[in-house]
Amino acid sequence: MTFYPFLKKKIQSLILQMHFSVSQVTIFSLLLVKILSAYPLVYSLIFTFRRVSYRFLWLPNSQSNMDDSAKQVFEDFQHTAAAVSIIIAVASVAGMVAIVFILYKCLVEHGLPSINFNTSGATAATSQPFATIPYSQIKMTTVENFLNDIAQEKPIRFSPKEIEIFTHNYSTKLGSGGFGAVYKGELPNGVPVAVKVLTGSLNKRVEEQFMAEVGTIGRTYHVNLVRLYGFCFDATMRALVYEYMENGSLDNHLFHEDPEIEWGTLHEIAIGTAKGIRYLHEECQQRIIHYDIKPANILLDADFSPKVADFGLAKLLSRRNTHVSMTGGRGTPGYAAPEMWMPSPVTYKCDVYSFGMLLFEIVGKRRNLDISLGESQEWFPRWVWEKFETAQLGVVASVCGIREEDREMAERMCQVALWCVQYQPEARPPMSKVVKMLEGEMEIDPPLNPFQHLLTSGAAIANWTDSSAGSTATVETRDENPNEDSKRTTRMHEIEMVICSS
Numbered sequence: 001m002t003f004y005p006f007l008k009k010k011i012q013s014l015i016l017q018m019h020f021s022v023s024q025v026t027i028f029s030l031l032l033v034k035i036l037s038a039y040p041l042v043y044s045l046i047f048t049f050r051r052v053s054y055r056f057l058w059l060p061n062s063q064s065n066m067d068d069s070a071k072q073v074f075e076d077f078q079h080t081a082a083a084v085s086i087i088i089a090v091a092s093v094a095g096m097v098a099i100v101f102i103l104y105k106c107l108v109e110h111g112l113p114s115i116n117f118n119t120s121g122a123t124a125a126t127s128q129p130f131a132t133i134p135y136s137q138i139k140m141t142t143v144e145n146f147l148n149d150i151a152q153e154k155p156i157r158f159s160p161k162e163i164e165i166f167t168h169n170y171s172t173k174l175g176s177g178g179f180g181a182v183y184k185g186e187l188p189n190g191v192p193v194a195v196k197v198l199t200g201s202l203n204k205r206v207e208e209q210f211m212a213e214v215g216t217i218g219r220t221y222h223v224n225l226v227r228l229y230g231f232c233f234d235a236t237m238r239a240l241v242y243e244y245m246e247n248g249s250l251d252n253h254l255f256h257e258d259p260e261i262e263w264g265t266l267h268e269i270a271i272g273t274a275k276g277i278r279y280l281h282e283e284c285q286q287r288i289i290h291y292d293i294k295p296a297n298i299l300l301d302a303d304f305s306p307k308v309a310d311f312g313l314a315k316l317l318s319r320r321n322t323h324v325s326m327t328g329g330r331g332t333p334g335y336a337a338p339e340m341w342m343p344s345p346v347t348y349k350c351d352v353y354s355f356g357m358l359l360f361e362i363v364g365k366r367r368n369l370d371i372s373l374g375e376s377q378e379w380f381p382r383w384v385w386e387k388f389e390t391a392q393l394g395v396v397a398s399v400c401g402i403r404e405e406d407r408e409m410a411e412r413m414c415q416v417a418l419w420c421v422q423y424q425p426e427a428r429p430p431m432s433k434v435v436k437m438l439e440g441e442m443e444i445d446p447p448l449n450p451f452q453h454l455l456t457s458g459a460a461i462a463n464w465t466d467s468s469a470g471s472t473a474t475v476e477t478r479d480e481n482p483n484e485d486s487k488r489t490t491r492m493h494e495i496e497m498v499i500c501s502s
Helices: 004-014 020-059 068-110 122-126 137-138 143-152 160-166 204-219 262-283 349-364 380-389 393-399 405-422 432-440 482-501
Strands: 173-177 180-186 192-196 228-235 239-243 286-291 298-300 304-309 315-319 460-465 473-478
Touching: 020 473, 122 393, 137 286, 160 180, 160 192, 160 228, 180 460, 192 204, 204 228, 204 239, 204 315, 262 286, 262 298, 262 304, 262 349, 262 432, 286 405, 349 380, 349 432, 380 393, 393 405
Parallel strands: none
Antiparallel strands: 173 180, 180 192, 192 239, 228 239, 286 315, 298 304, 460 473
């Protein structure tokens, strides 16, 4: 009987080397214990009945001096014991068959994960870079438990086959771009998702975009950042599985011929987007620079709550490093900061500039560059500055169709936008102050001319501190070398022309 404890230890050791979930290991272990403990019990019962029959039936029955009535009693007892033994044996066999069947159903329902042959045991399981949850396990869990597991774990790694199942063989296409295509999908538990499939030749650029998205948004969670549920990394596929946003991107609502979105909602979208960027810059363990803030990358859920998306150009930055060297142009012309096109290091303030351009488009419900309008309104940011400079911001609100009760809010957003698009990065406020100014918790100093570098040789600079206390903008004038300033002004003028013509 010492064979069974030995077998139990071997099976338990094998289970510890498998990547089972807690519930799977528990069910599997209990069923094995039942099987291993049931057979010795049945065997001992049958053996006991056989000994009883041998001792009390066969031996007395062999004595010739027993009378007929005694023999009849022993014969009846022997038959009864034999019948009981047969019944117990049949019942034990049926019980073991039932246990084996239950074990088989359990494995079918929960699946058999891959075995980790690393002798280090539990240490190997924790060294996995991403959590792997079997497809069948997703199917068996509730939506709430599934989302809680995702919130606590790292992104899930899916197979190409699972991506195909989620998207119903890529039947519903939501959009496409230079990166690839986005398809609507659904997880087995009914959670809708958006699957971005990176296409191309799977070259270095595609791999860099894939690693940028997984490496940044995959390690963060914020109500104003899109959720990354999982990814697929295969020799033939690179895909990212995001939460599905019912109302699409912000640009579809801003630039529609007859925008139906209310001004109050637009104001909340601006604040929510600012909070998302603030989280990336100031609240993450490592600062994240997005590099591509624009309406197309602001997604809206069913309640029009904004979420910053598309981290394909994003970059992690240690808080000790304030500047990043650029190896090539990033961002979208018209939204990217001027320094993004210059051969010099950039800071996280480039996102602040892009957010300022986004604010202008939210206020105007139009693209910043619209050549169909008059020359004065062709480039919206500069027209807003001209109206602010002459104390006529009310005209901007009137032209943009903003109601009287919302005009103070609109004027506040215009002033914040003018601060955000300052030419010098250090003149732009940090996103924590941007949020406070948008919410009315902080007074807004009159902004400087963000386009002064196109007009004069002197440049006014406002230095913002990153402290949470009030505004500490100080203005100073730099007298630069006229030749150098002329070259810089000419270069910036060319950049603005490129932006406006894009």
